[in-house]
Amino acid sequence: MRETYIPQEIEPKWQDRWERENLFKLRGNGEKKYILEMFPYPSGKMHMGHVRNYLIGDVLARYYRARGFDVLHPMGWDALGLPAENAAIKDGRHPAERTRENVAAFKAEMKSVGYSYDWEREIATCDPEYYRWNQWFFLKMREKGLVYRRQNRVNWCTGCKTVIANEQVKEGLCERCESPVEKRLMPEWAFRITKYSQRLLDNLDQLTEWPDRVTSMQRHWIGRSTGAEIVFEIDGKPGVSLTVFTTRADTLFGVSYVVVAPDHPLMAHLVTDETREKIAAFADEMAKQAAAQKKDEEPEKLGCFTGAYAVHPFTGKKVPVWAANFVVSDYGTGAVMSVPAHDQRDFEFAKKYGLPIHTVIAEAGQAPRDAAALTEAFADDGVLVNSEAFTGMTSADAREAIAKALAEKGKGGPVVTFRQRDWGFSRQRYWGTPIPVVYCDKCDPNHEGISVPESQLPVMLPKIDVTKVLTGRGEPPLAKVPEFLHTTCPLCGGPARREAETMDTFVDSTWYYARYLSPHLTTAPVDAETAKRMLPVDIYVGGPEHAVMHLLYFRFWTMVMKEMGLVSVEEPVKRLITQGIVNGPDGRKMSKRWGNVVSPRDIVSKYGADAARTFVMFAGPPEKDIDWSDAQVEGCARFLSRIWRLAFTHQKSARFAAPLGNEAGKALEIRRRVHQTLKTVTEDIERLSFNTSIARIMELVNFLTGVKPAGDAEEAAMAEAMRLLAAMISPVAPHIAEEISEAYGAADCLQIQGWPAFDPALAAKQSAKYAVQVNGKLRGEIEVPADMGKDDVLAAAKADAKIAPHLAGKTLKKEIFVPGRLVNFVAV
């Protein structure tokens, strides 16, 4: 090796050799480890967040490969999606062209960082070879009844005359044309994910290696609640009834009004001639407001009397039916019963509109509160009052009893509901997977959609004249492509029209992990045999922003694939790592707006891939956000130079292939330090504490820098130290590690050499430091042999010159002994 560390010289060399030796391919034997990072949407440029995401996976892949596992570590492209289409609307470049370029740039940048991917398994979702299987899944799931048409509320831009994404709505106006945006009901395709809600919830308990925050968020998202449905007949309208859902059936006797969503489907039956116009105006206004409302603001509660009265199922009393903006039609039943005395939202609404308030729950052991004097609702559980036969029951008992009584009367009963809704997946976009459906007036007069036969897949995205088709206005883009739109009916052969909508790109990312196993298989999306061996994914790395939606869709799809016999696991991922953001040097999120974007390309060319890798892994634990810091990267580059200099300085010791054995003195100390470091580094990597594992290596390097080996034993120990150092640093800084390993006589790459084992005798601690406290305050420290027992340690502590004065003249009340760490004397 040469004297100076020049990463730009050695890095491409080793990258080429790894590729030549096919080091990152699946062997097909031994214990498997599937390490996956969330694949990128190939936007303009790779940023540091990507670098970190893939690095966490890469360090683990390299570590486990060295440990002898048969590692699968693939990469691909989540290539379809809105940004490429929006860019095309602006500048007229075809999304496919732009995507192709971005992918090439991304891939080149990834290679320069030295990621250990098996590029032969690369996939791209915009490739018909991939998206045909999205279409195939659609057909199979439709057969299973998991796909259906429904009406859904969407953002409708009144200027563009098209549906736009939430993201494109800025304060109620369209981002592009600044026209007002409305909520509008539109037909769409949906997956029946709610059929799996219970299983998605139950299985969370099995996901013990997922972060609690993720499982907790999913649990809340699914939102199982047990409650009751209650049917309120509408007075004077035989056959018309409102069903409400409540988790507080115990408060049923306190109902003073019923509230429905402004666009409730039964609204036409509720309004009277006097209220019809007023309600229509109200609903219209609320639709506009819903779209304009900012997410972090709670809208003012607004209501409007519908003119109808609901009949209480037990008392027969009539209560007014109101429409209000805080009830939404697509959650629950779109109607709620209001009990102002015991629900804060209902209370505020009742006060505002002068509606009656009845107390029906009392705090246990206390008199019921006077409804007229309430300043806020009493929302806790308690004991029922003024509730006919249920008076005196506890809330919990009453919920069951009332639900049961309702069921007996045929006025509802107990139900389980989920907050989670079905997954609407059709989009009015071009750059997505065409939905394989045609409409034929003859065979399908209700336009439910005729599935395209499997033999006709893929339904290809047509070539288009970008400036004519991608305008962002009017009907979906594909509806403007006649040669795509007009086709023949698969049933009658007559003229038919293709579905012009495409699939949500979340569909692409539900099953890509399984496609890597057999990326070019033409007979099925997944090879079931390979899947049996390789799944589940052992470690999945990605951003916490995907904690809920992507990961729920991902889990849902896996359940479906299991039912289809494609995979043999029900849960796709064993261990999940959600990594934090890489912020700019100023601590703000990297963005063009702040001018704080750091490009991986610049960093690699300036400091080398190894320094960039070391910094990213050293800056903090994987799940935490980190701030970019040029000074810290320089520090990492300096650390690598120190290693290099160390290796260069002691190069002649490489003539010793192994330590001599039976070392004493300095040679023994070197070996102990090295083996102790190897032990903690290994443990740290296993628990994903990469930053501390690097810190431990830095300590070792600092120690070795001060060592001047004299004699064979010390030189041989130094040679061993350099070899183990190279191995330890190799997952993080693989290029410099290979160079040193080679200089110290290795013929094989480090991935082949394997992860070294530490010698337990050398790694064992020789002595223990005890903190000695008196009454919880630190008063001294003693160092004793590591194997000294409790009594001896306590005696030594009491005898210590610093401790004795603090105990003098006091009575010892308690002695606390924490083995290997601390002693605390409680004395008065």
Next chain:
RNA sequence: GCCGGAGUGGCGGAGUUGGUAGACGCAGGGGACUUAAAAUCCCCUUGAGCUUGCUCAGCGCGGGUUCGAAUCCCGCCUCCGGUACCA
């Protein structure tokens, strides 16, 4: 709003189950080497106080539990992610 996180020196962070707060790195200071600078190597570096060894304070804020709390509990504050058509 709702759901989920996070907050430790000048800065990034360390501190496996409650057990010596500040490992390691950055920045800063001092020294060695050098004609000089860079590079390198060594030492110091939470704050306050003084008698330089000790005392007190200290992990977003306010309480509590405990021999002992960054860690557990209660109540706040600030920031970040998600909120179903960004991926």
